[in-house]
Amino acid sequence: MMMKWRGWALATGALAISAMAQAAPPSAAMLSNACAGCHGTNGGSAGPTMPSLAGQSKEAIEIALKKFKSGERPSSIMGRLAKGYSDADITAMSVFFSKQKLHATNQPLDKARIAKGASLQEANCGRCHLEDGKEGKDDTPAMASQWLPYMQMQMADYLSGKRKMPQEMKEKVDPMSKEDLEALLHFYASVK
Amino acid sequence: MNPLRRTFLNGFGAAGALSISITTGLLKPWEALAAEWNKSAFEALTMTDALKSVGGAGATESKDIQIKAPDHAENGAAVQLEVTSKIAGTTSLAIFVEKNPRPLIADCEFSNGAEPYIFFRTKMGESSRIRVLARAGGKTYFATKEVSVTSSGC
Amino acid sequence: MTLDRRSFLKLIGAGAGAAGLPLIGRAAELMPKSGKRVVVIGGGYGGTIAAKYIRMADKSIEVVMIERNDHFVSCPFSNLYIGGILKDLNPLTIKYDKLAANHGVKVVQAEVTAIDAAAKVVTTSKGTVSYDRLIVSPGIDFRLDEIKGYDTAAMEAMPHAWKAGPQTVLLRKQLEAMKDGGTVVITVPLAPYRCPPGPYERACMVAHYLKQSKPKSKVVMLDANPDITSKGGLFKKGWKDNYASIIDYRPAKKVTEVDAKAMAVMIEGIEEVKGDVINIIPPQRAGQIAVAAGLVGDDKNWCPVNPTTFESTKQAGIHVIGDACVAGAMPKSGYSANSEAKICATNVVALLNGKETTELSGINTCYSYITDKDAVSVAGVYAVKEGKIIAVPNSGGVSPADFSATKIEAIYAESWLKNILTEMST
Amino acid sequence: MAEAIKIRATLQGDVADVKALMNHVMETGLRQDPASGKVVPAHFIQQVIATFNGKTVLDTRWGPSVSKNPILGFRVKGARAGDKVVIKTTDNKGETLNGEATVA
CATH class of the missing domain: 3.50.50.60 (FAD/NAD(P)-binding domain)
Incomplete structure (x- = not known):
């Protein structure tokens, strides 16, 4: 058996020594489970202002966490938490959540807006938000079935400049009305 | 003020000058007190220095000094201490927390029927030994007790 | 270790003799175990x-x-x-x-x-x-023995409301029944206790209610600790901004005794403080x-x-x-x-x-409400170092001191509750 | 200014058991203010003198480690009901606190 000797000198009880000597470093599941209190079991959120992480791409989560850690992306507590993890930890968590099934939400949505959003998506956003938002190009997050209130809060941050929009997104978003954007978000939220 | 106390608190020498200052009006009463408050003892950073400053370096260990304190204090902000000396003729008690940044916590002189007993609460920065020094009949005695402090963070 | 017959019988609670033994045995097995x-x-x-x-x-x-x-x-x-x-x-x-x-x-x-x-x-x-x-x-x-007079009967007069349920409802009812101009006393034990910021959030919530419905009333907080246990700076600002004339915070005041009939608490058995509603959070x-x-x-x-x-x-x-x-x-x-x-x-x-x-990797996130629309938070990431659970250096911490995030944190807090309770129940 | 010292003196046989409660910050001078990052200046009681009917029974000197809002307990033999207890404290800034009670 492989033994890890760190902590040996300071451990006191026999139990503590034996268990520590055998413990493997935190696994992806160990790291990720801790997030589930706020993001739901396996990253499927039940709270409308906290995003589901389940089924997001590894790249999307990884970039988001790194930007939280550096402060580039505004946050309330995510910045404080992300600073507690190494880049390797972040990658491990990103892989863990990317392997989960996309979380289906049930939320009250406006039918007319969904229809309008569907047509706008096709023409404007489809090049990056692939498959009706079920997938994303590179680090583009999956939008399908995401919580509407969460997406509205993020859009507000984009529009106020707090969160920086990627150039391609900015070109599409700038000409759109608030009503258009709202319709788009209803559409994404409706995709199962 | 009794001469033993002088030795205990200040070492020799300071007393005379102090009373002159008061009578000549050079010092206001509280300044006199500040001067009398044993600065070198209370500000000593090590147990050895603090002990020396109160003349307790050569004390004998005694089971007749009782220290009532928790074995395990959950919170170092207020650790309850109750100290009693059963040594006949005890006139003063000095209390130390050995690992505090300033080990000397209190020293107390009893007179006119006061029993050599004191009850108060002290801050403890970490687990430490409590040391109590008693003075009786011109001799010094000591006792110690270990108190572990487990402070939890949030 | 060997036991003689008499001590053995005493140990298992048998009285007269061995004849009683087979009947005494342990309670029936509720669900026999097969696997792990x-x-x-x-x-x-x-x-x-x-x-x-x-x-x-x-x-x-x-x-x-x-x-x-x-x-x-x-x-x-x-x-x-x-x-x-x-x-x-x-x-x-x-x-x-x-x-x-x-x-x-x-x-x-x-x-x-x-x-x-x-x-x-x-x-x-x-x-x-x-x-x-x-x-x-x-x-x-x-630890009821540490507050003289605080027994189960006294709990009905002076609720602890530190286990959610009927006690929580009781405290609310007492606040509703209190006259305007009354005094609410909240006592806090020395840490460690369940939910370090909880008592201070409670002071906010009681004060929020009083401010709206009974504006002449006061909250006297008697805290055994020398200072606010958690989110201290944030609570102090929250109190100053919202409840300066309502909350009277008194640190290092350890309540050691209560008198439920007189609706009074005693600090160190010496100083008496009376209240119209008294919330005793006992040592735990x-x-x-x-x-x-x-x-x-x-x-x-x-x-x-x-x-x-x-x-x-x-x-x-x-x-x-x-x-x-x-x-x-x-x-x-x-x-x-x-x-x-x-x-x-x-x-x-x-x-x-x-x-x-x-090896452990853990998180804590915790929101406290200051008003109905403002909340503050503390967050931490934990790991094991040298056999001890420590907060990962340079991570975690509390909300911005200027209260720039309190509105949004109140919104996040609701989702926090929704998620954590859903995780527990589904 | 903090309120007066609160004292309770109870007679057990011929021994008066005295407990006193004082309002004082007992600032060590070693603590950093978390908001400003500055060291909070020392402010603590240095001397407590207790008298029974005018005679000094206890003269105690404190360092800054005594806990905030200190409690002090002591015992005086040969006391009687009605004896007057007076306690006076002086801190490192020269500020004083006073309290008195009657043995009961």
């Missing part, structure tokens, strides 16, 4: 999650969760009910039916009366249940069953555990999580209990399967 079984005591923030995550990790392990109530009421957010922001406790209440159905956790509603660590048997009011590993998540009980320790089972440490109050597996250092095969355990830097909070439960579950599964255990 984990028993979880307590269906709160820790117990539900431990039960669920063991089943998620290994369906071959049978999990029996024993809880005395058929439902659970969350302490987090119960201050909002006391402040009149929540109209009832329904949003804070969970049941266990979905946890049982979705994950095959066997939920037994019974009172645990004893734990036999050597025989690996738990005795409940309904019969015995044997286990291979036991997880104890009993929450807290009160691990839940009674943990004390009875010999799981508490030298301090006689809290349960020391291995920082990887949360296995008791007092009794092999028994793990302690949540408020009852000593988890180093992880505070006694609902989210910590949730995080500890998962760490414990992962390692209990490993131990039962003879696999390598995994």
Whole structure:
């Protein structure tokens, strides 16, 4: 058996020594489970202002966490938490959540807006938000079935400049009305 | 003020000058007190220095000094201490927390029927030994007790 | 050790003679065990999650969760009910039916009366249940001997409301019945106690209610601690901005005695403070069953555990999580209990399967409301270093001191509650 | 200014058991203010003198480690009901606190 000797000198009880000597470093599941209190079991959120992480791409989560850690992306507590993890930890968590099934939400949505959003998506956003938002190009997050209130809060941050929009997104978003954007978000939220 | 106390608190020498200052009006009463408050003892950073400053370096260990304190204090902000000396003729008690940044916590002189007993609460920065020094009949005695402090963070 | 016959009889409670022996035996076995079984005591923030995550990790392990109530009421957010922001406790209440159905956790509603660590048997009011590993998540009980006069009768006059449920409702009713111009006294024990920022959030919520409905009233807070235990700067600002004329905070004031008839508390048995509504938050320790089972440490109050597996250092095969355990830097909070439960579950599964255990990685997040629309938070990431659970350096911390995020944090806090209760109940 | 010292003196046989409660910050001078990052200046009681009917029974000197809002207990033999207890404290800034009670 492989033994890890760190902590040996300071451990006191026999139990503590034996268990520590055998413990493997935190696994992806160990790291990720801790997030589930706020993001739901396996990253499927039940709270409308906290995003589901389940089924997001590894790249999307990884970039988001790194930007939280550096402060580039505004946050309330995510910045404080992300600073507690190494880049390797972040990658491990990103892989863990990317392997989960996309979380289906049930939320009250406006039918007319969904229809309008569907047509706008096709023409404007489809090049990056692939498959009706079920997938994303590179680090583009999956939008399908995401919580509407969460997406509205993020859009507000984009529009106020707090969160920086990627150039391609900015070109599409700038000409759109608030009503258009709202319709788009209803559409994404409706995709199962 | 009794001469033993002088030795205990200040070492020799300071007393005379102090009373002159008061009578000549050079010092206001509280300044006199500040001067009398044993600065070198209370500000000593090590147990050895603090002990020396109160003349307790050569004390004998005694089971007749009782220290009532928790074995395990959950919170170092207020650790309850109750100290009693059963040594006949005890006139003063000095209390130390050995690992505090300033080990000397209190020293107390009893007179006119006061029993050599004191009850108060002290801050403890970490687990430490409590040391109590008693003075009786011109001799010094000591006792110690270990108190572990487990402070939890949030 | 050998026992002579007489001491043996005395030990098992037999009186007259050996004739009584066969009848005495232990209570009937409630559910015979076939394969590997984990028993979880307590269906709160820790117990539900431990039960669920063991089943998620290994369906071959049978999990029996024993809880005395058929439902659970969350302490987090119960201050909002006391402040009149929540109209009832329904949003804070969970049941266990979905946890049982979705994950095959066997939920037994019974009172645990004893734990036999050597025989690996738990005795409940309904019969015995044997286990291979036991997880104890009993929450807290009160050290009533440290407040003279605070007995079960006094609790009706001066509620603690520190276990959510009828006591929470009682405190709210007393506030509603109080005349304008009255004084509400809230007493805080020396740390450690369940939910470090909880008493100060409660002061905010009570003051919020008084400000709206009984503006001539006051809150006197008698805190045994020398200063606010958690989020100190934020609470001080919150009080100054919103409740400067209402909250009178008095630190280092330890209440040692109460007089329920006179509606008075005594500080150190010397200084009397009277109130129209008095909320006594008593000193605490691990839940009674943990004390009875010999799981508490030298301090006689809290349960020391291995920082990887949360296995008791007092009794092999028994793990302690949540408020009852000593988890180093992880505070006694609902989210910590949730995080500890998962760490414990992962390692209990490993131990039962003879696999390598995994080192801890934990989180705490905790929101406190200042007003109905403002909340502040504290967050932390935890790891093990040199055998101790520590906060990862340069991470975690509290909300911005300028209150620039309080509105948005109040919004996030609601989702926090929704998610954590959903995790426990589905 | 903090309120006066609160005292309770109870007779047990011929011994008066005295407990006193004082309002004082007992600032060590070693603590950093978390908001400003500056060291909070020392402010603590240095001397407590207790008298029974005018005679000094206890003269105690304190360092800054005595807990905030201190409690002090002591015992005086040969006391009688009605004896007047006076306690006076002086801190490192020269500020004083006073309290008195009657043995009961």
